[in-house]
Amino acid sequence: MKITEEQAKNMARQLLDARTSLTPIEPFTGSDPELGVADGYAIQQELVAMLLAKGEKISGYKLGLTSLPMQNLLGVDQPDFGPIFASTIYGDGATVSVSDFIAPRVEAEIAVVLGADLSGPNCTAATAYQATAGLIAAIEIVDSRIIDWRIKIADTVADLASSGAIALSSTVIPIDECDPRLIGMLFTKNGDITATGAGAAALGGPLNAVAWLANTLAPLGVTLPAGSVIMTGALHAMCPIAPGDVFRAEFSHLGSLTLRISE
């Protein structure tokens, strides 16, 4: 890491302003190409502290960059994470407004709900299985506070892993009856199929994703509490949205959910 606490706070404040005013900012890596993953998390930590001070509550975490193509695009060999705030969780059939975001995109994912506390290190998919209450069909709305998504790894990590909001179906399905890697998914936009995928697309499977998160949070002294919602990563390439669009993600075993987009 190269930035000071003062610099991290300053950059976090810029991101906070961008979130409030919905006005994107230049990438930090534009003026300082040396910024790396650790710098990104230092900025993220300051930003989260500011948002918590404003009354936000952490409900869980999202993983980003969970597929090889996305990791290759940003030149990294691991995923990233950011918090999910309670104020950004929608239900099945919800309407979200594009005017609440800067440059929103959507992607279908499998969410994991923990039934027990989980902490690393040495957490495996098997440990994650034991702590899992069930799986939920989910759609994530990603957004970037960086102009035109011109992100490098430090920028997106600082920007809470480009999180925007999430929508969850109302059913939590126990994991016992299926192999979560093989849960199939069909994503449609206004009735047309835009993508299909299966659970293995994100880090090899939802339980691998949860284990990675627990292990990554361990050195920071963070335990994932029971009830945490973990968005385990996109099962397909993210899709642009426009007012009037209706997105539907249908999963085997998990059911489906619909998200409507308004002005």
Add this chain to the structure above:
Amino acid sequence: MTSSRTPTPQAQRLIDAAANRVATTALTGDFPDLTVDAAYDIQAEVVQARIDQGNVVVGAKLGLTSVAKQKQMNVSEPLYGWLTNDMQIDTGAPLVCNKFIQPRCEPEIAFILGEDLSGIHISAVHVLAATQFVFAAVDILDSRFAGYSFTLPDVAADNSSSAGFTLGGVVVGIDSLDLRTLGCTFEKNGKLVATASGAAVLGHPAASVAWLVRKLAARGEGLKAGHIVLSGALTEAVAVEPGDSITARFDQLGSIEVSCI
């Protein structure tokens, strides 16, 4: 299918390429006016040559069943080819690469029909009603055109690059299966290549088979009880060579591992 007679030069070119395992160039390079309909006539000759060698038609396969692939080829419909018994690789048996020119593998959902199916009215529901079992499958493509460089009429004439196929060992009835959302992962040498659900094939694998039946009806043909139908690739095809291993895993249909030697 045409009766036994001397093949046209176009068909002979494809028959020789397969027999000698030496790729040829696109037919449309020499016959730019070749239509898709005429190409299916050439395909019938190519299949007849296999029958003349003592083989039997055991089913059919579909190609270009994803919107992405159709866009890439600038066409708006899939295509089909016929499968003969000599193309089947036993479950668990290796793929012997030197039997092919440039083999590629792709994961598919295979249907086995319990009833004959024909007619221009056939929909996905009719296909499901006539289906006895579904299987996990790996389709082995082998274009007889160098570098898979072809246009739609070429690949139709080339029996849709049909070369081999293998079925999974799990026999599954379709009673409670939703083939649209059924998940599939495809790996080469232990690395994930792609994931998909059944809807990747024309929205539903049975819709793909229904398209085939309607298409065949226009030529006065149909599918028979016992026919195996490979409904179309769920993911991109991957090239294989000796030493490679391919794994296709399907929710509820089991998995297939193909070792290439």
